[in-house]
Amino acid sequence: MRQQVGAGPAFDGVNADRAADEALLGGVVAAVVAAGAHLRERFTPDARPGSLAEVVAAIHANDAASLRFLREPLERLRPGAAWAEDELESGALPSGEWWVTDAVEGNINHIHGMTEWSVTATLVRDNRPVLTAVHLPLTGDTYTAVRGGGAFLNGVRLRASAKAGLDAALVGTGQARPGESADTFRRIGLSVAAMLSSALVTRVSVPATMQLIQVAAGRMDVFWQFSDVRSGLLAGALLVAEAGGTVTDAAGAPWSLSSPDFLAAAPALHAAAVEVLAPIR
Incomplete structure (x- = not known):
């Protein structure tokens, strides 16, 4: 299995913090599910923003609404972890632990009445993702992974495609x-x-x-x-x-x-x- 994710060495090997990260996972899932439930209440397939100003306002309103349910629980789970404020930022983070979230991943779809959107939360340690949860409120599906522990959809292990061509x-x-x-x-x-x-x-x-x-x-x-x-x-x-x-x-x-x-x-x-x-x- 070829995994090349991380800063520097290949993204593999034994993660000494895996057990501690797995213990956090339930709380992270609860946070993205709670934020997602609120976003589901705000969602309507009839949404049709009519101008750039309306689009921008709707995006900011959704982000703020979701973060009210997302940020505090995550900061409580890992008090020493910093928070990446701007979801459109790029590049490496300072060393240590960071929460990188997207309060409404696919916000542009949500505000136009389309279904491809989610809530994500990822714990990053020294620029490597070590834990993540992605919740799709409209289907109830939750994707999770802890570094070294596999990837799962609603608790069922995921496998990448076996196609060869x-x-x-x-x-x-x-x-x-x-x-x-x-x-x-x-x-x-x-x-x-x-x-x-x-x-x-x-x-x-x-x-x-x-x-x-x-x-x-x-x-x-x-x-x-x-x-x-x-x-x-x-x-x-x-x-x-x-x-x-x-x-x-x-x-x-x-x-x-x-x-x-x-x-x-x-x-x-x-x-x-x-x-x-x-x-x-």
């Missing part, structure tokens, strides 16, 4: 945030065109986590993103790695929070995905 693969990418650079948009466009010619089906959607849980579950085969927005990648990176998938940057090097891009793939498809994506610079 990119010609049979369902792959995906998406935009990490509004206002990316013109160069990033160029790379996204080139990569989509390249994958359309290489994979069976290519999808482009947001948010990243909602595609990464599908890679972890073996329903999708490859996900890549030309971005380093940490809140959209950390939960899925841990889930995919713990499900037996391969997580690197787009050139195949070990992924960390300092990497400029991201690739998660079924293990037998990783090399083929790198062959498609690595030339796109």
Whole structure:
């Protein structure tokens, strides 16, 4: 099982803190479920914001509403852990423990009456994700992982896809945030065109986590993103790695929070995905 997630060494080996992290998991799940229940009450499939100002206001209102249920329980679980305030931030964090959350992952979908959204919480230790919970309020599903302990959906172990050919693969990418650079948009466009010619089906959607849980579950085969927005990648990176998938940057090097891009793939498809994506610079 190839797992290349982390800062520096490969993301493998025995985690001395695993038992302590597993003891936290129930509390983390409870927090994301509570936040999700409140967001479900705010959700309507009839939502149709009419302007950019309305979109921005609805996003901020959702974030604030969810954080009221999410932040205090998580800080109480791990009082010494710092809180990553901006969910659109990228790059490495200072050393120590951090909570990296997305109070409404896929907020843009929620406020437009679409169903692909979730609540995520990931504990990061010295820039490595060690524990995560992703809750989908509309289905009641919860994805969880503790470093070294496997990935699970509602307590059932997840396995990455066993596909061996990119010609049979369902792959995906998406935009990490509004206002990316013109160069990033160029790379996204080139990569989509390249994958359309290489994979069976290519999808482009947001948010990243909602595609990464599908890679972890073996329903999708490859996900890549030309971005380093940490809140959209950390939960899925841990889930995919713990499900037996391969997580690197787009050139195949070990992924960390300092990497400029991201690739998660079924293990037998990783090399083929790198062959498609690595030339796109």
